[in-house]
Amino acid sequence: MSKNRENNDTYIPINETAVHSILVTGGGYSQRREFSAGILETIDNAALQFMLDAAEEEKAVAIRDGNVESDGVPMCTVVSDEAWCKRNYKTNYDSLSGVLRNYCHKLTDPTKNTKFPVTSRNILKQKIPRFRTAVDKAI
Incomplete structure (x- = not known):
C-alpha cells in the first residue's frame, strides 16, 4: 500500500473512500456497515x-x-529496550504495567461503599484475590 501512496498523487485512504462512496450513493450508516462487512473477509x-x-x-x-534449536525449530531474535515506566500507585498513573493494581483498587472501592448491601460487599471482598489471579493468568 505504501508504494501505491508514494507513486500515486490521487491516493485516498480506504476508510475515506468507503465513506464518500456511501454518501454519494445516498446511503447512510446501515449501508456503510453492510458494505464494510462485505469486505471484511477480504x-x-x-x-x-x-x-x-x-x-x-x-x-x-x-x-x-x-x-535453530537442536530439534530444527527456527528461533527469532527479540530485542527490548528494557525501559522501566514511571509508576505512582493511585495517583499520576501512567504505566500500563500497573493496570492489574488499578483493577484491584477499583474492585476494593465498592466494598467500602455503604450504599451496597453488606453481604454483597463481603462476597466481593473475598473474591478480589481470585479476580486478580485470573487476570494475571490471562495476561
Missing part, C-alpha cells in the same frame, strides 16, 4: 497473508543465521 485474508509472509521471512532469516 481484509482479514490479506492481513493473514501478510502475517504468514512475515513469519516465513523471519523463519528464513533465522535459518540463514543459524538460529
Whole structure:
C-alpha cells in the first residue's frame, strides 16, 4: 500500500473512500456497515497473508543465521529496550504495567461503599484475590 501512496498523487485512504462512496450513493450508516462487512473477509485474508509472509521471512532469516534449536525449530531474535515506566500507585498513573493494581483498587472501592448491601460487599471482598489471579493468568 505504501508504494501505491508514494507513486500515486490521487491516493485516498480506504476508510475515506468507503465513506464518500456511501454518501454519494445516498446511503447512510446501515449501508456503510453492510458494505464494510462485505469486505471484511477480504481484509482479514490479506492481513493473514501478510502475517504468514512475515513469519516465513523471519523463519528464513533465522535459518540463514543459524538460529535453530537442536530439534530444527527456527528461533527469532527479540530485542527490548528494557525501559522501566514511571509508576505512582493511585495517583499520576501512567504505566500500563500497573493496570492489574488499578483493577484491584477499583474492585476494593465498592466494598467500602455503604450504599451496597453488606453481604454483597463481603462476597466481593473475598473474591478480589481470585479476580486478580485470573487476570494475571490471562495476561
